[in-house]
Amino acid sequence: MTFSIIGYDPTTGDLGVAVASKFLAVGSVVSWAQAGAGAIATQSYANISFGPDGLALLAQGTSAQATLDQLLAADEGREQRQVGVVDAQGNAATWTGNACHSWAGGRTGAGYAAQGNILTGADVVEAMATTFEQTQGELAERLLAALLAGDLAGGDQRGRQSAALYVARKGGAYGGVLDRYIDLRVDDHHNPVPELQRLLQLHRFYLTPPKPEDLLPIDQAIALEIQTMLQQVGYYQGELSGVYDAATHSALQAYGGVENLEERLVSETHIDQQVLNYLRQHFVR
Structure with missing residues (x-):
């Protein structure tokens, strides 16, 4: 019921998730990231425990694929799940269970994993992946550009409701204490992805120091x-x-x-x- 992209920036070490769905407050369910460890998107009858459990494995140095394999092996409902994982070395893995509602699938590349279910078609994931690969700038902007591309390609076939962007950076939070660099959510909106873009622009003005x-x-x-x-x-x-x-x-x-x-x-x-x-x-x- 969701489309998402997770990514890694080798220059800054940023790790993050961008997600949209016809689902209330999707960011509170799908998005997980930790600086120096990795990022996870858990969706489709989401097993939320994949978030903290997966980050714990990634923080121990477990690779993206090995982390995904361990999470799925312990979950009897794995065929209903959809998961993307990126580790702190940029390795990526994605899973779409056989019981996920069509269209459902994913794609990985250097430093990212894109996936979605109940989509209008495979072109949604392809648009996200291609846009991420071709976009320059910080990870947040690349993830959001990819999400916008997926939205324009059709997105969730049931419609639109919420979107979120989460990026972790060591010391990146307000005050420099935690890693919550960017944490923006549009929980209920008729056009959430463009609204998320507006919020990121405000974040850059108010919370990003000038060059x-x-x-x-x-x-x-x-x-x-x-x-x-x-x-x-x-x-x-x-x-x-x-x-x-x-x-x-x-x-x-x-x-x-x-x-x-x-x-x-x-x-x-x-x-x-x-x-x-x-x-x-x-x-x-």
């Missing part, structure tokens, strides 16, 4: 802009001098804390281009 090349030096003109805009909402009470001094910096930090921009306010001498655009969109200069 060094995206930072602009705060010259006199930009400093004056910042002072003028923040003065409108009472964060800056000083002179409109065009000097980016301590008072101006403090006002911007205070505003950013309220607007959840702290992940992008990373410099005392530069400003992120996206933050500056955000200010310009929200205030009259």
Whole structure:
């Protein structure tokens, strides 16, 4: 009742799952990933224990195929199950039981496994796999591009309801403590995969630090802009001098804390281009 793709990025070590279904809150069932271990998608009358049990095996260094074999061997309902596994070396395995509802099947490649059941046809899985192989960028964007391709190819033949994207990265969570790098869910929506794409774009703005090349030096003109805009909402009470001094910096930090921009306010001498655009969109200069 679901289509999913799991993947691994050898550059960053990211491991993740993207999934969509005519099923409420599909991400709460299907998606499992752990940095340094692997990723698992468990679906079709899902045996949820495959998630934690499989990650435990992967964390011990068990390969994707061996992990899948052990999970299935212990499950009497294996012919109803569909599972994808990727390990931390990029090895992938997928399983579709004989009792899964048609169309059902999967495909693996370097660093990914794509699978689905009750689909409009095999082209859904093929679209996901091909798109993942051809898309550049971070794992999250590659997984989501693949999911969008599967959705456009027909997706779940019963319709649409939910979608989710989960990516694990060591220290990637907010605050740098855990590995929950990206965890986005659209639990009940008429068009969940495009909505998931919108949420990822918001995540990138609010929770992904800017790249060094995206930072602009705060010259006199930009400093004056910042002072003028923040003065409108009472964060800056000083002179409109065009000097980016301590008072101006403090006002911007205070505003950013309220607007959840702290992940992008990373410099005392530069400003992120996206933050500056955000200010310009929200205030009259």
